[in-house]
Amino acid sequence: MNRVYFVGAGPGDPDLITLRGAAVLGGCRAVFTFAPLDQTFAGLINGRPVYDPYDFDFEDLLVRVDELLESGDVVFLQPGDLTFFSPFQALIENLGDKVEVVPGVGSANAASALLKRTLNLSGVCTRTILVSSRALAEVPGAPSLEELAKPGATLLIYMNHYPLAELVSRLRSGYGRNEPIALAHRIGLPGQKLFLGTLDDILDRAGDCELFDQKGRADLTLFIVGEALTAKPDQDWWDQRRQKVRRQRG
Ligand SMILES: C[S@@+](CC[C@H](N)C(=O)[O-])C[C@H]1O[C@@H](n2cnc3c(N)ncnc32)[C@H](O)[C@@H]1O
Numbered sequence: 001m002n003r004v005y006f007v008g009a010g011p012g013d014p015d016l017i018t019l020r021g022a023a024v025l026g027g028c029r030a031v032f033t034f035a036p037l038d039q040t041f042a043g044l045i046n047g048r049p050v051y052d053p054y055d056f057d058f059e060d061l062l063v064r065v066d067e068l069l070e071s072g073d074v075v076f077l078q079p080g081d082l083t084f085f086s087p088f089q090a091l092i093e094n095l096g097d098k099v100e101v102v103p104g105v106g107s108a109n110a111a112s113a114l115l116k117r118t119l120n121l122s123g124v125c126t127r128t129i130l131v132s133s134r135a136l137a138e139v140p141g142a143p144s145l146e147e148l149a150k151p152g153a154t155l156l157i158y159m160n161h162y163p164l165a166e167l168v169s170r171l172r173s174g175y176g177r178n179e180p181i182a183l184a185h186r187i188g189l190p191g192q193k194l195f196l197g198t199l200d201d202i203l204d205r206a207g208d209c210e211l212f213d214q215k216g217r218a219d220l221t222l223f224i225v226g227e228a229l230t231a232k233p234d235q236d237w238w239d240q241r242r243q244k245v246r247r248q249r250g
Contacts, residue, residue: 002029002069004095006088008081008104009033012040012220013188016110021102029072032065036189036220037077053088062094069098079220080106084130085158107222108156111184114194119154121228122237128154128228134161149174154226165203171225172199180229185221196229 005024010016017025022044025031030049033041038050053076056064068074078086081104092099108130112119120128129148136142149155149171160167171179181202183195195206 001098002071002073003100004065004069004074004076004098005100005102006076006078006082006086006092007102008106009037009041009077009079010105011080011107011110011188012036012186014041014044016105016188017041017044018102018104021104024073024102025075025077027073028075030068031075031077033075033077037079040189041077058090061091065091065095078104080104080108080110084108085132107158107184107187107220110187111156111182111222111224114184114187115182115196115224115229117229119156119224119228121231121233123234124152124231125154125226125228126152128156128226130156130158132159133157133167134159137161144174145170146174149179149225151175151177151179151227154224154228157223157225160221160223164206167223168199168203175199175225179225180227182224182229183221184224186219187222189220199225 005028007021007024008018009021025041025044026046028048030051031045032051032053034052034054038045051064053061065074076088076091078088082088082101083103083106092101108119119125131145131148133145136145136148145157155171157167162170168181171181178198178200180196180198183193183202183206185191185193185195195202197205
């Protein structure tokens with residue numbers, strides 16, 4: 001039976017797809033994806049037909065996928081992977097047993113690598129919260145960004161829809177103090193930029209960064225806020241952990 005693969009592309013750099021993802025992409029009949037992945041993965045797509053899933057309404061998309069399945073496997077190449085904020089869940093439910101999901105490097109993983117920081121530094125951070133500012137603002141009864149932005153929390157903000165000055169002001173009011181912030185813009189893509197600063201100076205540091213595309217939609221930027229970004233790790237923690245591990249091993 002031919003299959004529909006939902007392949008995690010990673011942040012955009014084709015070197016960051018998994019071996020399984022690359023193999024599936026290399027053997028498929030057609031690819032559904034969108035910019036910029038259609039360009040950065042052009043080598044692996046290698047001339048196969050590429051469709052933008054947003055060119056189809058839901059029913060037509062299912063019909064088109066079924067037609068393509070008659071002559072081979074179909075790949076949905078998605079940013080990061082399915083784990084967070086994927087638009088494809090309803091499609092996956094509908095396609096049922098035909099689906100296989102191939103994990104990938106999420107933008108959170110890629111940002112952590114770029115920063116060379118673990119995002120829940122022990123002893124500093126008690127929680128890491130992944131949010132979409134837009135979803136918080138749209139869903140009645142959801143906590144506000146200000147309510148989630150508290151000392152001890154690392155916030156990962158996807159799909160930010162606020163101008164940077166407004167985002168910073170909301171975070172300042174939530175944390176109630178200055179906090180480190182990083183803007184990881186277009187990770188693994190042409191134009192990649194990483195801005196590091198604090199809520200007090202990030203506007204000056206990132207002033208010229210284009211966070212919204214020409215249509216006013218949030219461009220590819222992941223915002224990371226919280227002490228875990230800069231706090232000095234406690235070196236004693238390593239020895240305490242090592243002792244514990246050795247006790248457990250007997
Ligand atoms: C619809 S979500 C998809 C997230 C994806 N499933 C993941 O885990 O990376 C799109 C948001 O992910 C973040 N994102 C995805 N790719 C990115 C990249 N290459 N650089 C920076 N942020 C990225 C941005 O916050 C963007 O608004």
